[in-house]
Amino acid sequence: MTRKKTELTLDHVYGLDSVRQSLDRMLNDLKAWRAGEVSWAEVTSSGVFHGPPGTGKTTLARAFAGSAGIAIIETSYSDCQKHGHQGDMLAALDRSFAAAKEAAPAVLFIDELDSFSQRDAASLNTGYMRGVVNGLLEQINRAKEVEGLILLGATNSLDAVDPAVIRSGRFDLKLHVPHPDKKGLEAILAAKLGSATAKRLDLASLAARLLGQSGAVAEAIVRDALGRAREDRTTVRQKHLENAADQIVPKLDQDILCRAAVHEAGHAVAMMRLG
Numbered sequence: 257m258t259r260k261k262t263e264l265t266l267d268h269v270y271g272l273d274s275v276r277q278s279l280d281r282m283l284n285d286l287k288a289w290r291a292g293e294v295s296w297a298e299v300t301s302s303g304v305f306h307g308p309p310g311t312g313k314t315t316l317a318r319a320f321a322g323s324a325g326i327a328i329i330e331t332s333y334s335d336c337q338k339h340g341h342q343g344d345m346l347a348a349l350d351r352s353f354a355a356a357k358e359a360a361p362a363v364l365f366i367d368e369l370d371s372f373s374q375r376d377a378a379s380l381n382t383g384y385m386r387g388v389v390n391g392l393l394e395q396i397n398r399a400k401e402v403e404g405l406i407l408l409g410a411t412n413s414l415d416a417v418d419p420a421v422i423r424s425g426r427f428d429l430k431l432h433v434p435h436p437d438k439k440g441l442e443a444i445l446a447a448k449l450g451s452a453t454a455k456r457l458d459l460a461s462l463a464a465r466l467l468g469q470s471g472a473v474a475e476a477i478v479r480d481a482l483g484r485a486r487e488d489r490t491t492v493r494q495k496h497l498e499n500a501a502d503q504i505v506p507k508l509d510q511d512i513l514c515r516a517a518v519h520e521a522g523h524a525v526a527m528m529r530l531g
Contacts, residue, residue, distance in 0.1 A: 260330075262322040269312065269319050270447060271440015271471070275431050278303070279320050282429075286324055286406065290361065296403040303407075303429030304369060304422055306414040310470030311433045313410040317365040320408070328363040329356040333371035342384055346391040353395045361404030369409045370416035389418055396426050436471050438463045444471050445497075448478040453492055462497055469505060477501050 266283070269276055285299040305313035314330075321328035331352035336345045356364035366372070372392050399405055409427055411417050422430070436444060441463035446454035466474055480500035485492040 261327050262318045264315070264319045265322040266319045267323075268447070269316060270443035271436030272312070272316070272433060275305075275316065275433055278429055278431055279316065279323075282406070283320065283323055286361070289404075300428055301406050302400070302427045303431050304409040304411065304414070304417075304427040305431050305433050306411050307433035308435060308470065309412055310472035311435060312471050313433050314365070314367060316431075316433065317363060317408045317410070320406070321363040321365075324361070324363070324406075326361045326363060326406075327359045328365055329359060330365045330367070332367035334368060337371075342387050345388065349391060349395060353399055356405055357399065357402045360402055361406075363406045363408055364399065366407075366409045369411040369421065370413055372421070389421070393420060393426075396421070400426065435468060436474075438467055440471070441466050441469070441474050444474045445478060448475055449492060457492070457494055457497065462501060465501065466505065473505060477504050480504060 266276060266279060282300050282303070285294070285301075288294045289296055289299050305316055307313065317330075318328055329352055331349065336348040336352075352366075353364065356362050372388060396407065399407055407427065409422070414422070414430060421427070438460075442459045445459045445463060449457070449459075462477075463474075466477075477497065477500045480503060481492050481496040484496040484499060488496075
């Protein structure tokens with residue numbers, strides 16, 4: 257469990273307009289409640305981020321807390337599980353919820369929700385996992401009664417989470433966090449490089465090359481490029497970015513790409529002909 261205040265805000269989130277809009281509404285609800293304009297029952301106070309690894313789900317939770325000016329208490333399945341057997345794990349979970357309740361108004365962020373509550377029958381039928389799920393449900397139910405406590409969760413796969421955990425009333429909003437689009441990737445690259453550096457580089461072509469990659473990959477490329485520039489004792493140049501991209505996201509062989517395209521086109525034609 258970690259407890260912190262962060263300077264990160266939603267203004268540092270790029271390429272996720274739909275998610276940003278939902279979080280802005282939550283933020284406005286929270287501000288209205290703190291101003292005494294609405295009751296806590298009228299506030300949307302929970303949501304779960306779901307999407308591929310590296311798309312910024314944890315960053316979104318921290319940015320929301322930063323924009324709200326409140327603390328964020330973070331926990332995860334691996335953080336709780338490392339304490340030992342089921343009793344120790346549930347005790348660790350209890351401490352995280354207790355800290356969040358004490359800090360309210362605050363955000364409680366639970367990562368790896370799918371690991372806490374795997375929905376496949378083999379996992380749920382074990383006494384260990386059923387006890388973990390029941391313990392989590394009990395804690396969530398109690399937390400929802402605490403005014404000022406925002407509950408956010410994250411999972412790579414919403415389908416892997418026990419429906420009882422993420423039903424409305426526990427986690428109301430289901431916020432899909434996809435890989436950023438070209439505009440979002442370009443904005444991430446520019447933000448990490450700084451505006452002065454970004455203006456003299458061709459980030460659009462690099463962003464186009466990175467389509468389908470996560471924001472974390474874009475950030476890794478910038479870090480590598482900055483290291484290469486320091487090694488050359490110069491400012492970041494296009495070659496540094498391109499070489500970093502080659503290292504982190506190697507280009508596929510054109511012959512392989514061509515064969516893959518022909519193969520997929522064959523599937524499409526077969527589906528059209530066969531219905």
